[in-house]
Amino acid sequence: MAIREFAERGADLELVGIQKRFPGFTAIENLDLKIPAGSFFALLGPSGCGKTTTLRLVAGLEEPTQGRILIGGSDVTSTRAHERPVNTVFQSYALFPHMTIIENVAFGLKRRKIADPMAKAHEALKLVELDHIAQRKPQQLSGGQQQRVALARAIVNRPALLLLDEPLGALDLKLRRQMQLELKAIQEEVGLTFLHVTHDQEEAMTMADTVAVMNKGAIEQMGAPEELYELPRTAFVANFLGQSNLFTGQVVSTTADAITVESAGARIVVPAARAQRHQGEVTVGVRPEKVSLHREAPAADANRNVLAPGRVVDVSFSGVSTQYLVEIPGHGTVMVFAQNIGFGPVAGLGSEVWISWAVEHGFGLEDGPDETRFQDDASTTSLAALHREALVSELEEH
Amino acid sequence: MAFAAFSTAEAQPQAQRKRSPIALFLLLPGIAYLVLFFLTPLVSLILTSLQAPSEFGDIGVYDYAFNWQNYVDVVTLYWPHILRSFGYALVATIAALVISYPLAYFIGVKARRWPLLQSLMLVLVIAPFFISFLLRTLAWKQILSDESFIITSLKALSLMAPDAHFTGTPFAVIFGLTYNFIPFMTLPLYTTLERLDVRYLEAGSDLYANPFHVFRKVTIPLSMPGIVAGTLLTFIPAAGDYVNASRDFLGGPDTQMMGNVIEANFLVLLNYPAAAALSIILMAAILVLVGIYVKRSGTEDLL
Known part of the structure; x- marks a missing residue:
């Protein structure tokens, strides 16, 4: 050498x-x-x-x-x-x-x-x-x-x-x-x-x-x-490189260019080219900045996935964007990043919201979501809620 | 950052105000000790070294004077011993360094992964201190005497001349000095090498330095504080040593060092001014040599 x-x-x-x-x-x-x-x-x-x-x-x-x-x-x-x-x-x-x-x-x-x-x-x-x-x-x-x-x-x-x-x-x-x-x-x-x-x-x-x-x-x-970033193949990549909202469910229908996954009663469509697996139980996801918040139920659109109404449990303002955590029954917490184009938050804490994203932004993973998603929720909000529940039950006992 | 700058600016005058009375009070016992047990004998030694023989007195009776001729006398009479002392001490220091460095490197760097081995080896380095060094030196005299197994075997194998001796030679004295001061060399070396960051060595080899160059350009300079401390702890007492070179131990008539001459003048010849002058010369010479050495080795910003 x-x-x-x-x-x-x-x-x-x-x-x-x-x-x-x-x-x-x-x-x-x-x-x-x-x-x-x-x-x-x-x-x-x-x-x-x-x-x-x-x-x-x-x-x-x-x-x-x-x-x-x-x-x-x-x-x-x-x-x-x-x-x-x-x-x-x-x-x-x-x-x-x-x-x-x-x-x-x-x-x-x-x-x-x-x-x-x-x-x-x-x-x-x-x-x-x-x-x-x-x-x-x-x-x-x-x-x-x-x-x-x-x-x-x-x-x-x-x-x-x-x-x-x-x-x-x-x-x-x-x-x-x-x-x-x-x-x-x-x-x-x-x-x-x-x-x-x-x-x-x-x-x-x-x-x-x-x-x-x-x-x-x-x-x-x-x-x-x-x-x-746009097309992570595994749950680890989806969560380590940026953040992701992941949903797991059975593939209910497959066409030449899209697969439909049923997860907790909601149907999520993902382009077939962006999904690693096309049958059985699959995990699909979307990046938080691709998700939109709506104050009322959006009109049905074949090109958008809509998730049932949820409740805003956390709003944090970070300058260029505002980060919302939306609790949707059956789907857990969904993260939404909204650009601060207008003034003030789109939705306040506790308000009822619908979320949606364009079908072409979804991706399907090769593996299931990693185990962390099913571990105890240790976010401050849930800890505070737990603590409050404990205090309330203690009060009732006395 | 802003907080730190603010707090130090405020704390400075306060610290100064607090320091003066209490610090002085706490230093008092130390200062008293040094004045009593270091300064007083030193002054007495200097005064003794300038004394002249009493005009009508017996042998060993001297009067205070300013007889600087004593210094000239001892140097003309004992210059071979002076040179021998520093020569032996230098050779013994180098020998101790050459033996101790690999040992300290092994304990401090290579054995890091095995703390138990590290402590065991350290205990072995310190273990000789559990026996008086007089006894240990006497034991070496036995082991290396003309009738001992080692010497008779060497003679039987014709590796030594039949009429040769080991004890009483300069080699035996240097051997004794080296042996006795190895722990004083190994321990300071160990303390610096133990803290040596091996990432510097990796950086050296990453920058195209082969192991020899890494050792010479990175390991040695970084362990300089230990080398300086170890060599000083060896050289200073070795130069003044009078046990190893003594005829009763490993030395002979031709291996007498300054320490032996001082002892003889004080205890046998009762020539106190000569002994004191020799002591002062030894002390001054060591101070000068050590000063030059510390300056030259440039360890100020590493210490």
Whole structure:
């Protein structure tokens, strides 16, 4: 592997049948993944899903129990971390505390004996707009500055593959947004392959060309962010990537372009092309921002699904939109996001509402809704209601 | 942030006002102790080192004077011992560092996953302290004496000349010093290595540094506080040691160190000014050497 020279362009990464076992548990179970050269790929998942382990396997900091890792077509499975054309931006940044910023950035260049490391390090610092603090020590920098130094230290090496291990996790929201845009711009500018690990779905969607949602050591679904959001294939993806209203029921009729599901007495039509399964018990869903609220029963429309009247149990205003929780008998709580186009809430707390959504916005899942939907409702409203009931019964006893 | 800035701005003058009387009161016992047991003997030692022999007195009777000639005398007479002390102490410190570093690294970094092993090994490092170091050094004298199993075997195998000795050689003294000070080296090294963040090592190997370079460029600089503390704790007492080099223990007539000379002057020759002058020289030399060392190793911002 020619790590003495800069990578001309990003390389593709291929994981073949990767398995990683730690004493006592399996972190990754049979993972196959191909990331094309020059793309910005996000690995998204909750903590403990194996995404960081995957990253460490690629970096060479862990050894796979089984399987092969190929970077740019050559097998690097048995090579050590320092021999791989890969650099990592660590979650903790891991800037060497005993070196100045410029020494940190030039570290990799010096080890590879690349000509004129200092000038190149200064150039990289200019890219992240921190050249003026080159002589400081890492502990004198703010979190955001440290993050940018960590990024400069990695990209100055022009690795064929850049690994980002939740590097924005410690930053505040505003800085995070700014860094997301900067990262994306740098990736487009230098044309490297980025593999970004994160648990922040918004971050993954804004930055990546391709998002892979990981759960329990396996990839649940992979695709462009819009594709994943508009057409989630599993309940996990539907709930982890954004939020979803899910309904389970039997398929009662199937036509060439639509299936009809009967769930708690209501009929929900989903386009056949957007449903993974066409018979038996299926789970269908719709995104909360696609759902409309009505103060009175809407006129019957073949192109809209309507759910029986429910009651608004929670209204929360979040600036651009208002979030309603509507309790519908038999269907549980349905979430509705309404754009704040007019003034004031569309419906008040406790008012009776109908909800509807266009048939083409529905989607059908491959699996059933995940178990969390049937667990105890721990929302504040229901807890308050329970508490009130307990108090009332106590009063009646006395 | 705003809250923090506000509160510190307000707390500052209050803290200063509170500090003065109570802090001084609490420091009083410590200051009294230092004046009584450190400053007084030091002043007495300096005065003694400048004394001149009493004109009509017996051997061992001296008068207060300003006889700085004492210093010139002891240096001309004992310069080989002075050099030997620092030479032996330096070699013993390096030997102890070379032996202790891997040991401390293993206990502090590699054994992190097995806390029980970690504690067991630490206990083993400290265990020698349960026996007086005089006894342990005497035991080594027995083990390494000419009649001992080890030495007779080495001679039988022709690995040592038939008329060679081990005890009484510089090598034996350095061996004794190294052995006795290894725990003082290992413990400070362990405390810094135990806190070593292995993520820095991973970052090093991610940045194309092979294990040797990671060790040299990351591990060693990050463990510098431990190295400095350990070498000081070894070098300072080793330079003044008089047990290992003594003829009664591992040394011989040609291995006498400053400590032995001071002891002889004080207790045998009754030349108190010479002994005091030697003590002052030893103390000053150590202070200067340590000062240069701490400055050069640049651990100020790591400590």
